[in-house]
Amino acid sequence: MEETQLKLYSHWRSSCSCRVGIGLNLKRLKYEYKAVNLVKGEQFSPEFSKLNPLNFVPALVDGDIVVADSFAILMYLEEKYPQHPLLPQDLHKRAINYQAANIVSANIQPFQNLVVLKYIEEKCGSGEELAWVKHHIEKGFAALEKLLKDHAGKYATGDEVFLADLFLAPQIHAALKWFNMDMTEFPLLLRLNDAYNELPAFQDAMPEKQPDYIPS
């Protein structure tokens, strides 16, 4: 593992934080885990707001550089710490990775974060937020099955782990664990999930292994 001055502001349940955790593990970068209690609103504390005006986790501190947003963090890590590349050389495969990552980050995850869920629950009634999330996950997963079917190998875009896998793993985990999704309609994603379950870099980044994990 490479010694660094990296700090990751994170929350155990955040799938965005999980993506970064996987990236740090794959690149074998040591980091200090700084828990941010989202339920208590610690992301709005003056200290954290100064660090990250977006008031989201994850946020990465690397010396005097602060990067928020999981995609931005992963691209920063890729550029500064090029070991275990997160993107393939081939242009076509790179594009597939970017597409899969963005389907998750712009079309699925935004609709399941705590702020949005709370809003739906307030406006539509308790329980409605689950239907809302499932609707978006199913739509996104169906698109991912189509996008990846001609490209997946052992992992999402071939036989090596790349960026798409870092976005898929936490999303599939969340769908199964928090939202009780029936994944049988998504056989490719289910198969990928089994593959991720074999990889320590992925497993060590999962919610249950984080220092601030709270079992339900």
Added chain:
Amino acid sequence: MTWQVNRGKIVYSVSCIFVVFLGHLEEDREQCDSEQRVNQTATMEESKLKLYSSWRSSSSSRVRIALNLKGLKYEYKAVNLLKGEQFSPEFSKLSPLNYVPTLVDGDMVVVESFAILMYLEDKYPQHPLLPPDLKKRAINYQAASFVSSSIQPLQNLVEQKYIAEEVGSDEKLSWVKHHMEKGLAALEKLLKDHAAKYASGDEVFLADLFLAPQIHDALTRFNVDMTQFPLLLRLNDAYNELPAFQDAMPEKQPDYLQS
């Protein structure tokens, strides 16, 4: 120089604007009708770049700006979102989420605006969309990703329709404004120590491609009081001076107000 092999064709790209094909060249030849027009800088010559787009789509606008900045000619393929053309069998085959924009480059199809921009940056490196400095690149990625995953998804037509159906029509606008204003406030804070003439300095980069259409939408579609966001308002004035940005705006598109 980079090499790739694809279906027996050998393609190589150099860091200038010319691309040379060896071997067989397959081109789609399509009739240009009144709804499919090349961009303003081109004549009616054939282009292998096709952009499936809707005039009102801010995600499409980001890609249009990039194509203009890189001097890339493309065929504009209008997709009428209100008539549901994004669900046609032809378009569904191209775009798994049935969203615009979708870029076709020869036999490559790329969906998702962020992915399209990264693909264009990889393949057509003229007028780079990212600065060489690591810190500045990070600011650009943050601003871009924040718009694309924390602001825009909550305002797209599909979400508006869902909210209108589930919560009520009046709630739709307040939902969008709420998330947009929150996001714009965060962007003001993120960029205040980095912005100069443009979002991350004195040159246009990726962040600007995401900000310009978002600010345009805030002003023209959602009546956001942008005086709360003086930095973003100033950036908007700067974008209004740039033809590459202006030519990409909704009002300049071939399908403006037709859908």
